Amino acid sequence: MQKNTIISIIISVAIIGGTLYFVSDRTTPSGTQSQNVEIRDGVQYVTVTAKGGYSPRTTQLKGGLPTKLIVKTDGTYDCSASLAVRSAGFQKILQPTGEEIIDLGTPKSGEKVQGVCSMGMYNFAVNFN
Amino acid sequence: MKTLTFHVSGTHCASCKIFIEDTLNEQIGINRTNVDLKREIVSIDTTLDESQHKLAEILTEKIKHNGYSLSVEKKTRERKDNGVIWQALPIGLAFLALFFIIQKSGVLNFGLGGTVTPVTSFIIGLVASVSSCLAVVGGLVLSLSATVSQDKISDVKPMMLFHGGRLISFAVLGGVLGAIGSAIGISFTLTAILGIIASVVMIVLGLNLVGLFEKNLIALPSGFFSFFRKVEHKTIAPFLVGVGTFFLPCGFTQAMQVAALSSGSFLSGLLIMTAFALGTLPMLALLSFGSASFAQSKHSPLFFKSAGVLVIGLGAFALLAGLAGLGIIDPLFNI
Numbered sequence: 001m002q003k004n005t006i007i008s009i010i011i012s013v014a015i016i017g018g019t020l021y022f023v024s025d026r027t028t029p030s031g032t033q034s035q036n037v038e039i040r041d042g043v044q045y046v047t048v049t050a051k052g053g054y055s056p057r058t059t060q061l062k063g064g065l066p067t068k069l070i071v072k073t074d075g076t077y078d079c080s081a082s083l084a085v086r087s088a089g090f091q092k093i094l095q096p097t098g099e100e101i102i103d104l105g106t107p108k109s110g111e112k113v114q115g116v117c118s119m120g121m122y123n124f125a126v127n128f129n
Numbered sequence: 130m131k132t133l134t135f136h137v138s139g140t141h142c143a144s145c146k147i148f149i150e151d152t153l154n155e156q157i158g159i160n161r162t163n164v165d166l167k168r169e170i171v172s173i174d175t176t177l178d179e180s181q182h183k184l185a186e187i188l189t190e191k192i193k194h195n196g197y198s199l200s201v202e203k204k205t206r207e208r209k210d211n212g213v214i215w216q217a218l219p220i221g222l223a224f225l226a227l228f229f230i231i232q233k234s235g236v237l238n239f240g241l242g243g244t245v246t247p248v249t250s251f252i253i254g255l256v257a258s259v260s261s262c263l264a265v266v267g268g269l270v271l272s273l274s275a276t277v278s279q280d281k282i283s284d285v286k287p288m289m290l291f292h293g294g295r296l297i298s299f300a301v302l303g304g305v306l307g308a309i310g311s312a313i314g315i316s317f318t319l320t321a322i323l324g325i326i327a328s329v330v331m332i333v334l335g336l337n338l339v340g341l342f343e344k345n346l347i348a349l350p351s352g353f354f355s356f357f358r359k360v361e362h363k364t365i366a367p368f369l370v371g372v373g374t375f376f377l378p379c380g381f382t383q384a385m386q387v388a389a390l391s392s393g394s395f396l397s398g399l400l401i402m403t404a405f406a407l408g409t410l411p412m413l414a415l416l417s418f419g420s421a422s423f424a425q426s427k428h429s430p431l432f433f434k435s436a437g438v439l440v441i442g443l444g445a446f447a448l449l450a451g452l453a454g455l456g457i458i459d460p461l462f463n464i
Contacts, residue, residue: 076384095387118317
């Protein structure tokens with residue numbers, strides 16, 4: 001009995017560890033300026049794709065500029081279609097295919113805008129610095 | 130009038146006390162039944178003349194369908210239960226790991242372009258039933274079904290009612306969404322709160338299935354379980370839970386609700402949501418009727434404990450995700 005208990009605990013720990021390793025994020029924030037950012041007429045546009053999660057997960061932006069967030073969907077039916085960006089007071093179930101433009105105002109440096117899907121399992125962040 | 134005491138076996142839950150007391154008190158000639166769960170003793174006042182051994186047999190007949198039996202001598206209870214949890218823990222965790230790995234692998238993220246037809250929504254339903262929605266809806270179904278089959282062996286009526294309620298609510302509410310258009314805003318906060326309630330229920334039922342309450346490690350008021358017992362007996366309750374799943378947070382369900390909303394007519398909204406609910410049915414039916422058939426097999430203790438471990442994990446995941454969805458805590462997961 002004692003032996004079985006020990007074996008069981010070892011297997012359990014291995015499963016938990018393996019899963020955490022597999023599920024955890026290993027994406028390192030890449031570069032300083034992200035490719036999904038475009039500045040037109042003094043307005044900063046950042047594009048995030050929503051489908052089976054959000055990509056890119058984190059985006060670095062300059063603070064102090066009027067900023068708009070574009071969320072693109074393309075045949076998206078999963079949780080990432082129901083998006084909440086709380087700091088912008090935005091909550092909506094996006095159309096399966098299309099673009100949604102969300103006005104983020106003019107965030108200052110050091111601010112962080114976070115988007116979460118309604119179930120909370122997908123998220124993305126836009127950092128201003 | 131004489132007072133007799135019996136040893137009772139099979140009392141695995143706090144609600145068993147209420148059930149046995151109610152059942153025995155219905156018998157003519159028996160008053161003031163009292164069940165002592167801790168000592169596993171039942172005492173009754175009786176005016177009947179039968180010998181104590183005979184009475185034990187008669188009364189066991191009344192409650193043996195629910196897995197209890199009375200005896201005059203204390204039965205040496207097989208204590209194999211202790212080892213079961215150690216088998217159940219890796220099994221439950223393995224299923225939990227499988228769930229997360231499927232989510233993370235991205236196999237479920239295929240695109241379905243174009244307009245939503247009942248056929249595509251059926252396929253989306255099939256996908257949704259193994260997706261992250263499984264954490265909330267599937268976990269709830271598993272925990273409720275396992276709890277029901279643990280208490281009442283081989284009763285599939287509540288499960289039929291649950292699935293019926295789910296199908297009917299999806300059909301009717303889908304039709305309403307189609308007919309009214311944008312009039313009903315399905316509130317994010319409401320669904321998130323419902324999701325959190327569901328995950329708390331899952332965790333509590335999961336702990337119960339694992340058997341944590343059984344040994345009085347955690348003392349819950351027996352009122353909590355008598356509430357659940359009453360809910361199980363009521364026809365309406367499983368039906369209402371089924372109806373409620375329409376509002377549980379699930380991205381796929383919400384996307385289908387939007388599709389039904391923009392479909393423009395009662396019939397097309399009804400068809401889309403019904404097809405979606407039918408798509409989710411095979412997996413959910415497997416979970417609930419699977420629990421019922423496992424409950425009768427000789428591996429039932431292992432099944433209940435494994436299911437408990439799995440449900441606790443899913444419940445904890447859904448709870449943390451739900452809190453993140455409400456913006457209360459920072460998101461911990463990104464699967």
